[in-house]
Amino acid sequence: MTNEMLVKPADADWPMYRRTYNGWGHSPLKQITTENVAKLKPAWMMSTGYSEGHEAPPTVVNGIMFTATAGNQILAIKADTGEILWRYKRELPADMLGSHPTNRGVALLGDKVFWMSRDSVLVALDAKSGAEAWTVPVQDYRQGYYANLAPLIVEDKVVVGTSGGERGIRGYIVAFDTETGKETWRTFIVPEPGQPGSETWPQPGDEHADAWKTGGGSSWITGQYDPESKLIYWGTGNGGPWMGDQRPGDNLYLTSVVALAADTGEIKGHFQYHPNDSFDWDEVAAPILVDLKRDGNSVPGLVHASRSGVLWMLERTDDGPIKFIKGTPYVHETWIKSMDPQTGRVEYNEGTKPGTGVVGEFCPSFWGGKDWPPIAYNPDLNYVFIPANENMCTTMQGGSVIDYRAGASYTLGTQGNRSDLYIVDGADHIGEVQAWDLNTGEKVWTHTFESQNWGPLLSTAGGLVFGGGTNDSKFHAYDAKTGDVLWEMKLNSGVIGVPSSFEAGGKQYVAVQAGWGIDAASMQTRLSAAYPDRFKPSATVPTGGVIWVFELAE
Ligand SMILES: O=C(O)c1cc(C(=O)O)c2c(n1)C(=O)C(=O)c1cc(C(=O)O)[nH]c1-2
Ligand SMILES: [Ca+2]
Numbered sequence: 275m276t277n278e279m280l281v282k283p284a285d286a287d288w289p290m291y292r293r294t295y296n297g298w299g300h301s302p303l304k305q306i307t308t309e310n311v312a313k314l315k316p317a318w319m320m321s322t323g324y325s326e327g328h329e330a331p332p333t334v335v336n337g338i339m340f341t342a343t344a345g346n347q348i349l350a351i352k353a354d355t356g357e358i359l360w361r362y363k364r365e366l367p368a369d370m371l372g373s374h375p376t377n378r379g380v381a382l383l384g385d386k387v388f389w390m391s392r393d394s395v396l397v398a399l400d401a402k403s404g405a406e407a408w409t410v411p412v413q414d415y416r417q418g419y420y421a422n423l424a425p426l427i428v429e430d431k432v433v434v435g436t437s438g439g440e441r442g443i444r445g446y447i448v449a450f451d452t453e454t455g456k457e458t459w460r461t462f463i464v465p466e467p468g469q470p471g472s473e474t475w476p477q478p479g480d481e482h483a484d485a486w487k488t489g490g491g492s493s494w495i496t497g498q499y500d501p502e503s504k505l506i507y508w509g510t511g512n513g514g515p516w517m518g519d520q521r522p523g524d525n526l527y528l529t530s531v532v533a534l535a536a537d538t539g540e541i542k543g544h545f546q547y548h549p550n551d552s553f554d555w556d557e558v559a560a561p562i563l564v565d566l567k568r569d570g571n572s573v574p575g576l577v578h579a580s581r582s583g584v585l586w587m588l589e590r591t592d593d594g595p596i597k598f599i600k601g602t603p604y605v606h607e608t609w610i611k612s613m614d615p616q617t618g619r620v621e622y623n624e625g626t627k628p629g630t631g632v633v634g635e636f637c638p639s640f641w642g643g644k645d646w647p648p649i650a651y652n653p654d655l656n657y658v659f660i661p662a663n664e665n666m667c668t669t670m671q672g673g674s675v676i677d678y679r680a681g682a683s684y685t686l687g688t689q690g691n692r693s694d695l696y697i698v699d700g701a702d703h704i705g706e707v708q709a710w711d712l713n714t715g716e717k718v719w720t721h722t723f724e725s726q727n728w729g730p731l732l733s734t735a736g737g738l739v740f741g742g743g744t745n746d747s748k749f750h751a752y753d754a755k756t757g758d759v760l761w762e763m764k765l766n767s768g769v770i771g772v773p774s775s776f777e778a779g780g781k782q783y784v785a786v787q788a789g790w791g792i793d794a795a796s797m798q799t800r801l802s803a804a805y806p807d808r809f810k811p812s813a814t815v816p817t818g819g820v821i822w823v824f825e826l827a828e
Contacts, residue, residue, distance in 0.1 A: 275335055275382040275401075280427055281501050286777035288334045290496075291379050291424040292648060293774065296563035297498040299650035300733040301775035305782035306826060307736040311751045311761045313827045317783060318356035319766075322347065322819035328789025329730075330379035330424065331772035332821060337779070340401070342377040342424070343819050344789060346392050350404060353785075354778040356823065360404030364391045370415055371681050374437060376792050378496070378772070379424030381432060383452050388432045390421035396434060396450060408455040412436070418443050418681040424496045428506060428536045431458055435493025439511040439556060442684035445491035447508050447532075449539060459539030463491030463510045463527050470541070471526035485521035488678050490514030490551075491528045495558040495646055500574075503592045505542060506534040507563065507576065511556035516685045517672030518552035519629040525550050529557045531576060533594045542594025547580045548620055552627050553609075553670070554640040554685070554693075555581040561588065562651050562658070566712060568599055575599065577712070579649050579660045581642030583607040585710060586618070600715065604708060605643035605664045606698060609636045628670035630687060637667035639695050641797060648772065650731035650739065652754050657718065659731045659739050659754070660708045663797075664722075665701035669694045695800045705744055707731070707752060719757035724808075726801070728794035732773035732784070740784055742769020745798055745815050749773075749786060749822070766820045770794050781825060789819035 275289060283289050285302045292299045306314065322328065324345030332341045332353075339353040346366060350359040370393050381388040386407055387399045393415040398407040412434065413419035418441025426433045431449040439445065445463035450456060464486045465471040467478055475489065476482040490513045497508030513521060513528045526544065529551045533543035547557045557580055566575030566587050576588040576596065584607070587599040598618030603610070609626040613619070628634030643662050650659045673687025686693065697704065705727030711718045729743020729750075738760070739752040747768045751761040768790030775784045795817075801809040 275384060277383070277429055287336070288331065288774040288776050289382055290333065290427070291331060291772070295499040295501060297560055298562055298653070298733065299648055299731060300652060302735045303775050303777055303782045304734065304736040306734065306738065306784065308738060308753050308760055310826055311738055314751065314761050314784070314824045315827045317823045317825040319823065320351070320356050320821045322349070322789070322821060324819045325791065325817045326789065327376040327791030327794070328771050328787035328819040329376045330787060331774040332785035332787065333380055333382065334774065334776035335382060339785070340380050340382065340387055341787065341821065342379050342389055343787065344376055344791065346377070348380060348387065348389055348399070350401070353776060353783070362399055362404045364397065366393050367415065371418065373440065374422055374792055377422045381425040381427045383427045386452065388425045388427070388452070390423060390425060390434055392420050392422060394419045394421050394436065396425070396432065396455070398455060410450060410455040412448060416681050423494050426496050426499060426506070427452065428499050433497070433506065435508065437492050437494040439490040439492035439514055440683060440685050441681060442488035442514050442678050443492065444487060444489060445493050445511060447493050447534060447539065461534060461539040461541060463493060464489035465526070474524040474526045476522055482521055488514050488684065489521060489525065489528065492556065493558060495560060497560045498563055499536070500563055500590070504536045505594060506536055507560055508532055508534065509558040509560045511558050512554045513551040514684050515676045515687065516552060516554055517628065517630045517687065518550035520675060523550060529555060531557070531561050531578065531596065533590065533596060543591070543596040545588050545596040545598065545618070547584070547586065548582050552629065552634065553636060555642055557581055559646055559648060562649065563590070564651055564712065566599060577658055579604060579644050581645060582609070583638040583643035585660070602715065604660060604717070605638050605662055607637055628672055630672040630675060633669060633671045635667065635669050637698065638663065639666040639668040640670065640693060641666065641793060645728065645793060647728055647730040647743065647770070650733040652733040654735065655754055656712045657754060658710045658712060659733060660710065661727050661729050661731055661741055661743055662706040662708055663704050663726050664706050665698040665704055667696055667698060669696070696804060707739065707741060707757065709754070709757060721752060721757040721759065726794065726797050728770045730772040732775060734775055740773045742771070742786065742788070747788065747790070747816060765822055767816045767818050768794060784824045785822065787819060787821050790815050790817050
């Protein structure tokens with residue numbers, strides 16, 4: 275695997291988290307089409323040996339699949355037959371805390387596989403044998419740092435972020451040399467006093483002067499990269515603690531996209547989706563890199579379907595600054611009082627923002643119009659596809675001011691806190707897959723599900739969109755033009771894995787991991803408690819990780 279192959283992957287391959295640096299999640303393969311997708315059937319499947327959420331894409335290069343699973347494991351598999359080539363597992367320390375026991379995949383360069391272990395250790399393996407080349411501790415897991423994202427390769431560096439936004443961390447994005455594992459740069463999402471952006475945090479001498487030390491800003495989804503401008507685009511997480519009034523100010527660079535110079539990590543541009551986060555609205559899902567229309571001209575753009583429920587269109591520039599173009603709600607929202615037409619800055623509606631002892635009522639819910647599952651983009655149609663959760667809201671109240679304790683939960687407060695989830699009165703569905711036409715900026719179709727939808731999306735040149743995400747464990751193929759479901763199959767478990775497509779031996783395959791868990795399952799638990807007649811208990815969604823690979827029947 276070379277840098278050139280990452281910049282322009284072979285049609286047959288899926289060499290990184292979203293296949294390409296622009297984050298499209300689109301395969302140019304077109305043997306499987308709207309005409310024949312009804313003939314899709316399993317080619318092989320394989321139990322991973324673990325339960326919990328399976329979220330990683332099956333990454334495939336030259337017919338070899340590398341993927342990560344729950345259980346802190348990596349598998350190398352012959353992609354056409356399912357034969358295991360090697361298996362790597364890493365024991366976690368006994369005193370490891372941390373939540374979200376999943377993993378979102380590996381990165382590849384040269385003869386190595388790169389992967390983040392949950393205890394915040396970056397691991398480089400020999401791709402042929404699975405033997406360790408080197409490991410480096412990235413941050414101290416005892417302080418609440420943990421990791422589950424797929425690394426990003428940028429030239430000779432491997433770049434990763436962190437989880438821990440609910441545990442009083444100070445988030446960062448960090449780069450290591452792919453050969454030696456030596457750290458090249460580390461950029462904190464929350465600036466320290468004196469650094470650019472620190473003016474948006476409480477100042478020395480203020481009541482909350484130390485807020486930046488535990489301010490959150492996790493970075494738990496892989497960013498994108500523009501090889502021409504050499505800028506990395508990374509989404510950033512919620513504030514810590516959750517209640518924004520305990521860290522007055524906008525709090526850059528929380529809940530933003532940041533543009534980082536690949537060689538130094540310096541923040542060259544940013545756009546903050548909502549200031550002074552108080553909703554657990556991590557905006558970690560990285561925006562896709564795509565051209566957009568601005569005043570009739572085509573400009574390099576960024577598109578992000580935010581957890582706050584807005585489809586954002588932004589302009590990127592070669593030297594970094596990110597400019598606002600447009601923000602359009604894609605689900606029912608109640609929090610936006612106004613959006614500045616020049617800057618995109620949002621003012622909050624009265625009563626929507628929770629605080630310490632203050633109730634906030636807001637839609638979408640704290641899980642967002644969409645949480646982490648990635649959007650996809652079809653360049654032939656110029657459509658963006660969004661896996662959305664519509665009609666969901668939250669009532670939230672922060673408790674008394676929370677004492678920081680290293681590694682412990684650091685969210686709402688110590689007492690009197692609540693965060694309830696409810697469905698808008700009269701709403702008949704939650705889950706959606708939406709398609710938006712970037713030529714017009716309009717939504718062109720919506721497919722709805724009674725169930726929530728936590729299904730990452732895959733687009734293919736065969737005119738298809740694939741995704742699971744529903745609580746009936748089905749994996750669906752949609753017609754990219756119309757949203758009609760052309761094929762679906764009930765798998766062993768709910769599907770929250772990122773689907774991929776690849777070619778081996780001249781044949782196109784579609785691959786995905788089934789394995790329900792993490793927040794899709796928590797949402798099911800909450801919904802079934804609140805709406806027992808509409809949502810069966812969480813236990814009725816089967817669990818257990820299986821890699822599924824599909825092909826066309828002869
Ligand atoms: O703030 C954080 O550091 C952090 C980390 C993670 C994670 O590591 O997966 C999630 C969240 N927050 C979060 O807010 C959230 O809704 C969530 C859902 C999931 C998932 O895998 O389904 N992870 C996370
Ligand atoms: Ca979070």
